[in-house]
Every structure is written in structure tokens, then in C-alpha cells.
Amino acid sequence: MDLLEQHTRDERRTEAEARLDELADAGVVAVALPWVDTSGITRVKTVPLAKLPSAAAWGVGMSPVFDGFLLDDSIIAGRFAGSATGDLRLHPDLSRLTVLAGQPGWAWAPVDRYTQAGTPHVQCSRSLLRRLVASLAEEGLTVRGAFEIEWVVARPDGTPDDADAFAPALTGPAYGMTRLAEVSDYARDLLDALEAQGVDVDQFHPEYAGGQLEVSVAAEDPVAAADTALLVRNTITAVSSQHGLRVSFSPKVTADGVGNGGHVHLSLWRDGQNLMAGGEGPLGLTRDGEGFVAGLLDHLPALLAVGAPAVASYLRLVPSHWAGAFAAWGLENREAAIRFVTGPEGNRQSAANVEVKCVDLAANPYLLMAACLAVGAAGVRAGSRLPDPVAVDPASLSDDERRDAGIRPLPATLSEAAEAFDADEVLAAAFGEELHATVVDVRRGEVALLEEQTAEQVCRTTRWKH
Structure with a gap:
């Protein structure tokens, strides 16, 4: 601008x-x-x-x-x-x-x-995202994206001996109809509010963790997708408050529980064609579509500094928890950091996309979307190619098998992610000197802030912030 x-x-x-x-x-x-x-x-x-x-x-x-x-x-x-x-x-x-x-x-x-x-x-994340969208448009490319929003609802008064403790407001089983019945009036009011605000909701359902729910919305252009993510979260918080509920979007609400993800779905388009489908590359990707996904995969360690930006993020990002703890991609593989979604036969030209699973809702959605566009575009420009897709949980493979397949563990701490981001030339160029440095400085600041805390203390510190 x-x-x-x-x-x-x-x-x-x-x-x-x-x-x-x-x-x-x-x-x-x-x-x-x-x-x-x-x-x-x-x-x-x-x-x-x-x-x-x-x-x-x-x-x-x-x-x-x-x-x-x-x-x-x-x-x-x-x-x-x-x-x-x-x-x-x-x-x-x-x-x-x-x-x-x-x-x-x-x-x-x-x-x-x-x-x-x-x-x-120079440090406005929304302006950065606008610029990157415009840069892709100059190359004839557009991106459609959406954020999945997971959250937990809790009793506002915590537990009898700790008002800030997490006490789930729902008792039904994961994905259970009984949980939906418990939350029926609340869900109705939330969906009504989202519709009144022009949010195109695709799905709403109970999720896995205690008190956890999820809403998915339709794909939009990247700036609109980030705006919508912000609006949806605000609406969830407001409607929850009206119903006497407390909300957490934290990546890890309790140390022994399953955290909240904030998965990002992306598809790349040119001249009305979805480049994630109908091509001759792996799983039907076009060459540009493959390059975009390869760019994401290649830069995942650095991407985590904006996509999993909290110390608590790395309590969630562990193997065999459907969080995507390894830099791998695969068809409908929920243990891969990048899950490829073809969509149903007959609708693939419209529906095919990739889901970045290793990210969460501590992220600034504008920064995260901007980073995805920057590294994806770099992959397209470089003609990057993908390794073979992974069809199993990478944690089930031996170290030698993962090495032979080119599967890397993602950073296990925020410090490691910040170092990868600091060294990433593509993201440094896209973000600019000031914003790139500030992301690193803030991440290191939060590491220092929480370095003496136990996992449960980190969860407590972070629980009601996002």
C-alpha cells in the first residue's frame, strides 16, 4: 500500500x-x-x-x-x-x-x-499479508485459505480450590452426540451470531479434548481468511460469556490434556484452476501446486516460529497426537505436518487443498498466513519437488527409516523454532528486517519469561491468554 x-x-x-x-x-x-x-x-x-x-x-x-x-x-x-x-x-x-x-x-x-x-x-502484519497477496497476483496466482478454530469451554469459577483452574464445562465423550446436547443452546446462539455476521460456516462439532469444540469456515482470500479467524474467535468469546462460560484457545490447556490446534487449509489457483488437482504430479498436484506444497514442507521448522509461537505450543506438538510433529506430507495422514486433502471423487477440482497441522491458535493469523504464502511462493518459483508421501505415523518408523524417507522431526522447543526462523532467508526477505527481528526477539523473550516454569505452570500462564 x-x-x-x-x-x-x-x-x-x-x-x-x-x-x-x-x-x-x-x-x-x-x-x-x-x-x-x-x-x-x-x-x-x-x-x-x-x-x-x-x-x-x-x-x-x-x-x-x-x-x-x-x-x-x-x-x-x-x-x-x-x-x-x-x-x-x-x-x-x-x-x-x-x-x-x-x-x-x-x-x-x-x-x-x-x-x-x-x-x-513496517511491522503491521495485515499490511504484510496484503503485500504478499499482491505479489502472487502479479504472477497470476491466488490462494484460498481458511483457519480451523478449536477451543475449550470451561466453568467460569474453575474448581472449588482454584478459580483459574481449568474445569471443562462439558462432560460428554469426544465427538459425542451427548456433548452436542449439553451445548445445544450455546451452539445455536453461536451459529446464529456467525451467520448474522456473514461468516460462512462449513461445520461445527464436538472435538476430542475435554470441553473442546471446533468450527470450520469456508475458504476465502488470505486477508479475508485471517480477518474471519479473528472475528470467529471474538464471537466465540462473546457468546460464551453470555452463556456463563469461559473460553481458552490455548495450544495446551492442561499438561496432560490434548491441546487446541489452529490448522490452516490452503489451495493455489491460476485462471480459475485449482493447482492442487488435475495435474501429473504426486497425488494429482500440478507442478506449481507441488512447488507450493514443497515450499511449505521445506520451511516448516522456521514457519513454526509464527505458526506455533508459544512455549506451550511445544507441549502440544508431540508425536502420535495428531499434531504433526514431523516434517512430512501425506494423503489424509493426520500425523503428517502437512495433510493433503483431495476431496471426494467428482469434486476434487474445487475441494483439493493442503492442511498445515502443526500450527495453533497462539499464532497471529496474518503473520502465519503471510509466512505460508511467502514460503509456498518460493517453492513455486524454485520449481521445488516433493518427496514421496508418507502413509503411516512417522513416529512408528525407525530413525533410519525416517532418515531414508527424508522425514525430519520438527523443532521440539520454541527456541529451536526461533533459531530456524532467524536463519530463514526467504522469511527474512518477505517480512523485512524490522518485523523479522521482532518476531525473533519476542520469541526469545517468551522463552526467557517461562524458562523456569514446569509444563503445568506454562499451561496455567498461557491458558486464558489466547
């Missing part, structure tokens, strides 16, 4: 003014302007409805210090983040302005962060 010229500001103000009566008729009194920080925490400022035109034209002030925030709200002294000086402007994207069905009286619009001079902030 270029400098915000006066005519652009005037157009944004006019567009916002044209929406005021409609929003007032819907009962809106204020607009939430959220963004996601480097640690994956959603931060927000709000404006009264009458101030929306001014916010659209001139933005709302916010310190850049939040680029250096850790999950406990402490602040690193990073190379390019953490300073008390400076100011940014939060500019709402009115194309995503949404009346919040789960929060009466409120509307919502994600923001792009600009400098006072009217240029995009």
Missing part, C-alpha cells in the same frame, strides 16, 4: 459517514478496532460511532510499543520494538465493518497500522 493521500482519506470518511445511519439503526454505539500483536494477543481500541468517519480518514492513535509485548503484557527491549516513543494510526478497513451479533451495541472492523506520515507501518 502507498502513502495515504488526501483524496483517499476523504473517500474513507465519506464511506464511513454513509454507514452511520445503518449502524445506528442496528443499535451500534461504538466500533471496536482490533489488531493482533507479535505474541498472537488481540489488542483493541474503540471509538464511539460518531467518531468512525474521523477514524476512517485519520486513524486512531496507538503506540508501536505493542510490537514488543509478550503474552503477560511485559515488554521486551527489542532491536526494533519495545520503545516508549513514537505513535501509529489505526485505520479501520470498512469493507469488513461488521455489526457484532454477540455483543449488542458494538460493531467491529480490523485495522491496518500506518505511521503518522501516512505510510504502512
